[in-house]
Amino acid sequence: MRIGWIGLGAIGANMVLRALGAGLDMTVFARGAGLDAVRAAGAASVADHGALATASDILALCLFDDAQVRSVLFDDGALAAMVPGSILAIHTTGSPDLAREIGARAPAGVMVIDATFSGGPHTVLAGDLTAMVGGEADAVERARPLIASYASRIHHVGPLGHGQTIKLLNNLLFATNLKNAAALLEVAEGQGFAIADIVPILTGCSGDSYALNLFRSGVPVDAALARSWPFVSKDVATVAASAAGAGIDLAAFAPTLAFFGKDGPA
Numbered sequence: 658m659r660i661g662w663i664g665l666g667a668i669g670a671n672m673v674l675r676a677l678g679a680g681l682d683m684t685v686f687a688r689g690a691g692l693d694a695v696r697a698a699g700a701a702s703v704a705d706h707g708a709l710a711t712a713s714d715i716l717a718l719c720l721f722d723d724a725q726v727r728s729v730l731f732d733d734g735a736l737a738a739m740v741p742g743s744i745l746a747i748h749t750t751g752s753p754d755l756a757r758e759i760g761a762r763a764p765a766g767v768m769v770i771d772a773t774f775s776g777g778p779h780t781v782l783a784g785d786l787t788a789m790v791g792g793e794a795d796a797v798e799r800a801r802p803l804i805a806s807y808a809s810r811i812h813h814v815g816p817l818g819h820g821q822t823i824k825l826l827n828n829l830l831f832a833t834n835l836k837n838a839a840a841l842l843e844v845a846e847g848q849g850f851a852i853a854d855i856v857p858i859l860t861g862c863s864g865d866s867y868a869l870n871l872f873r874s875g876v877p878v879d880a881a882l883a884r885s886w887p888f889v890s891k892d893v894a895t896v897a898a899s900a901a902g903a904g905i906d907l908a909a910f911a912p913t914l915a916f917f918g919k920d921g922p923a
Contacts, residue, residue: 658682660803661713663706663729664749665689669719671781672748672807674698679806684709707738715744715800717772722891723751730759741766744796746803748772750828750892752899753818756791760817768796769817772804773824785809789827791820825896832889833913834868839878839922851875882922893917 662673663686670691677683677698685695686709687702696702703709706729710716716739720726726749730736736759739745745767747756756771763769770792780786786808790797797813804811814823845855853875860870872881897914900907907914 658802659684659712659714661709661716662686662700662719663709663716663735664719664721664725665691665695666719667691667778668781669748670695671778672717672719673700675781675784675807676803679802681803681806684712706733706735710735710738710743711740713739713743715746715803717746717748717803719748722749723755723895725749726751726755726759731762736763736767739764739767743767744800745769746772746800748774750824750895751821752895753821753825754899754902756818756821760792768793770796770800771817771820772800773820774808775824775827781807788812789814789820789823791815791822792817822899825892825899828889828892829896829907829910829913831868832893832917833910834866835871835882835885835889836913836916838866838869838872839882842872842878846878852878879922886917886921890917890919 658681660676660681660683662683665673665685666689669689673683673685673695677700684701684703686706687704692702716735718726718729720729726747736745741764745763750773760769770790772788772790774786774788776786784807787810788804788808789812791814794813801811814820842852846852852872856869856873859865860873871885872878893914897907
């Protein structure tokens with residue numbers, strides 16, 4: 658099974674390293690942080706999106722946002738270059754509508770799955786991501802050896818677009834927890850507590866959350882928020898737009914939408 662990969666960086670490169678470690682045949686698009694590392698580990702590389710797509714049984718995308726996905730698939734011709742019987746696996750968190758549009762525009766015989774995931778670079782290296790995959794069951798099963806190389810939990814959540822929907826809901830909840838954790842720690846500081854002292858206590862209590870643990874290092878709240886802000890704000894904007902298009906009321910999350918609608922933490 659020939660795997661083509663577009664999108665390296667801190668997470669994508671680690672995914673490729675895990676896949677190589679599982680013995681998979683990997684060819685990456687020759688751009689992005691981590692390129693030298695994956696080449697050294699045995700990945701081939703090409704500098705043409707279309708050529709990579711044509712030569713791949715599974716083409717995986719791990720890009721930043723919808724705009725990059727559109728550019729690679731539509732503008733650069735990667736989707737049109739895919740051959741019947743191949744699978745497009747979209748790891749990028751983005752719009753469910755775009756995932757369905759890609760499925761509708763795919764060449765005959767090409768199957769598309771939205772294989773979203775939860776976790777970061779260290780989770781990837783441990784092979785412990787959670788994957789939420791939408792698409793036809795046969796395509797999900799055929800892509801399972803690749804996804805299982807970096808995800809220990811693979812959930813087939815329904816048709817194409819459902820993977821994105823579940824991931825966006827997860828990220829909306831995470832964003833809410835992150836906003837609330839930051840606000841609470843600012844209150845605690847106002848009461849004379851040091852973040853480095855109070856976070857280890859709270860993470861052992863009923864108020865614990867994944868978001869709260871991001872402040873465990875004791876760095877200032879704004880600095881901790883800044884690390885997650887580009888990704889969280891992008892996904893919050895995506896879920897807000899998707900909900901508006903579907904007529905879904907997100908009034909309960911209005912403070913979160915407003916908070917991450919700013920240019921940055923302040």
